[in-house]
Every structure is written in structure tokens, then in C-alpha cells.
Amino acid sequence: MSILAHIGLGANLGAARETVQAALNDLAAEPGIELVKVAPLYSSxxxxxxxxxxxxxxxxxxxxxxxxxxxxxxQKIELHHGRERPYVNAPRTLDLDLLLYDKITLNTPMLTIPHPRMHLRAFVLQPLRDIAGNMTLSQGSLDTLLGQCKDQGLSPLP
Incomplete structure (x- = not known):
């Protein structure tokens, strides 16, 4: 059975843009995963x-x-790209977040789905809107949630 899921990708150490591109290739090469759509890149x-x-x-x-x-x-892909977790919200070579997994809600010590802060982050909401349209999360539509994050610095990359 094939499930639709959404993955957030981010990096801010080293060659961040190249690392994100390489991580997309790694994701596509992973058994049991088929890459469907990728949003444009943003700087935040x-x-x-x-x-x-x-x-x-x-x-x-x-x-x-x-x-x-x-x-x-x-997490295997993150480690491959040198991800370390010295403290919460530390700068990182690569961060891969499982944002949504079908319509499943899960809350375990290891994993929370939907991602608990995605509705507060323009750097997740805008690229998600780019590939999923005006999807609605439990907190509201992507357009509404993006309006609440308009003060966050987010710029499309060429």
C-alpha cells in the first residue's frame, strides 16, 4: 500500500543548498520511497x-x-550528511522532518504526526502550499496560517 507523506528539508551549515539537493536524491533512492513533488527552495x-x-x-x-x-x-540520511544534535534547535547540516503521513495522527515519545510546529513555520507552510495547494491542517488553511507567519523572513531562491 502506498501512503502519501510530506517531508520538510532544511540545512544551514556547510554547503546547505547542495546538501538539500543531495538529500532529495538520497530520499528518492531509498527503498520504499518514491519522490512525487518537490517545492522550490527558500531561504529563511x-x-x-x-x-x-x-x-x-x-x-x-x-x-x-x-x-x-x-x-x-x-534519520539515516541526516547522519549520512553529518547531522549532529548537540542541543535543541542547533544549527544543522541537514534536518529532515516527517510533517504529514496520510491523515494519520500519532503521538509517541519517538514521533509526533502531524509535526507539532509546522503550522507556525512559514518555511514549511509556503513550500507545502506550493506542492499541495491550499491544504487545510487542523489549525486552519495554509493561506490563513501563512498570514499568521508573515513576519518570518522567507525568500524564494532562484
Missing amino acids: APIDSSGPNYINTVASIHTSLSPEQLLAAL
């Missing part, structure tokens, strides 16, 4: 963090993996 200022601006996008995938298996695959 760090939120609750420090360091250089992030490069962000969102990808939609079809997957036969369970949410936990998909999370493990994402």
Missing part, C-alpha cells in the same frame, strides 16, 4: 535558533514504509 532566517539562514523545501512522497520506518530512513 533561523527561528528559536542561531546561525546562517536556512535553505528549506518540502517534498511529497509515496511510501510503503510505516511512520517509524520512514523516520528511521530520514
